[in-house]
Amino acid sequence: MKNIAVVGYGVIGKRVADAINVQDDMSLIGVCDVISDWRIQNAVRKGYAVYAATPEAEKEMKAANIAIEGSMQDILEKVDLVVDCTPKNIAAKNVEIYKGQGIKFIVQGGEKHKTTGHSFSAENNYSTAVNLDATRVVSCNTTSILRTLTALKKADLLDYARGTLLRRATDPWESHLGGIMNTMVPEKDIPSHQGPDAQSVDPDLDVITSAVKVPETLSHMHYWNVKLRKKASKEEVLNALKTSSRIKFIHYDQGLVSNNTIKEMFLDMGRPWGDMYEVALWEDMLKVVGDELFYAYVVDNQAIVIPETIDAIRALTGIETDAHRSIEKTNASLGIG
Template identity: 85%
Template sequence: MKNIAVIGYGVIGKRVADAINLQDDMKLAGVCDIISDWRIQNAVRKKYDIYAATEEAADKMKSEGISIKGNMQELLEKSDLVVDCTPKKIAALNVKIYKEKGIKFIVQGGEKHETTGHSFSAENNYQSALNLESTRVVSCNTTSILRTLTALKRTDLLDYARGTLLRRATDPWESHLGGIMNTMVPEKDIPSHQGPDAKSVDPDLDVITSAIKVPQTLSHMHYWNVKLKKQSTKEEVLNAFKTSSRIKLIQYDQGLVSNNTIKEMFLDMGRPWGDMYEVALWEDMLKIVGDELFYAYVVDNQAIVIPETIDAIRALTGIETDAAKSISKTNESLGIH
């Protein structure tokens, strides 16, 4: 049983904390942040141990009636590993602390690969993360790219891939602060950063991405054009995708015609926050023309990296050396079937 600290209790941090709490081979040591509003108050309601990142934050928490267990240093001292879910500039400072204290750590995809020297995707490179000091769980879009392309590569179908990403403008709860309206904003550089990021996990992937920010907040959507290694049938391609337990094949003709209808389905399934840990890939939209494959899918950027983070904890701490066993255990705990 390993003690795991979560630093940063935001969109990703709160989900990671809940997921850790569902496991039987790790324990949530506590959550640490600077906030004292409704977000951390919900952590109090869940009876999580609360730690303050700064003295100023501690004073504010106490003034709001939040009982704190101590500061960040004290949380790290009682933990075997820390999952850092803080914003980029904060995470970079925290990494120095983790290295000085000699504590294992996981950062999110917003950090650079060089921060850890290892980037993680459970179905792709679990073994190479075993007992490392640190890793980076790649971003939501990169995670989806690796899951789908690795499934095709695993079945010897993938030659190269070219993808277009329609990126949501911001997280739903922050849409009042920014985002875009009545416009679309293309990323200037092609490839966009997701293609090279996927190659940080698998250098052999021949993948190029382009990205466009669109005025909605529910999810990302990807369109892919893949050159197949050989003439293949639709059934062969679908069977390749089925080798990943974290790709969910969906049907456009069953009313799942948009990202909002897909979100509603996961809410109806009883997932917390309506979270979709899987890549939702349209089975009946998929087409093969000659040796080219065309498909599209939806990515929930708040949820897709949560199972990957749990698997990364197991790999770094060595509590499970078999990737398939960890993935199965995580899937069961989160209701991924």
């Protein structure tokens, strides 16, 4: 058993905490944050030990009658590894604290690759993370790119890939703050940052991405045009993609025609928050023309990195050195597949 702390109890942090809590080879020691509102109050209701990230936060938490177990320093003294899920750029500052304490740590995809010097995707490079001091679990979109392209690459089908991303405008709970309405905002640079980010995990990927921010918050949608190394049948391509346990095949002709209908399906399945840990890829939309492949899928920006983070914990702490065994264990605990 390894003792784990979650720093930052937001959209990702609360999901990581819940996922750690259902593993049998790691223990959630507590969560640490600066907030004292309904979000951290729900952590208390779940029975999680709460720690204050700053002296000011401790005062505010006590004023809100939140029982505090201690400071960030206190929780760091109790754990083997920290999963930092704080907002973009805050983790980079916390990293110096973790290094000073000699604690292993994981940051999320909002931070730069240089923050850790290693970026992680379980099905691609698990073995390179075993017993490292730190890694970065790449972003939701990058995770989806790596899952699909890695499956094709392992089957020796992938030559190069060109993708267009339709990106949700903001997280659903913050739609009143950062949403966009009646417009679409293309990212100025091509490639958008996801292509180079995927190459931080696998430098051999020949991938270029472009992205457009659209006025919705449920998920991202990707369209991909892949040049295959040889002419292939649709069956060959599907067999390659099905080697990934974290790609879920969906069917347009079964009523799954949009991101909201897919979300509803996962809610009906009983997933917490309707979370979709998998890439939801339309099997009946996928088309192969000679040596060209076309497909589309949906990415749950709030959930897809959760199983990756659990696998990264195992790799860094050395609980499990085999990627396949870790992925199987994580999948079973989260109801994937």
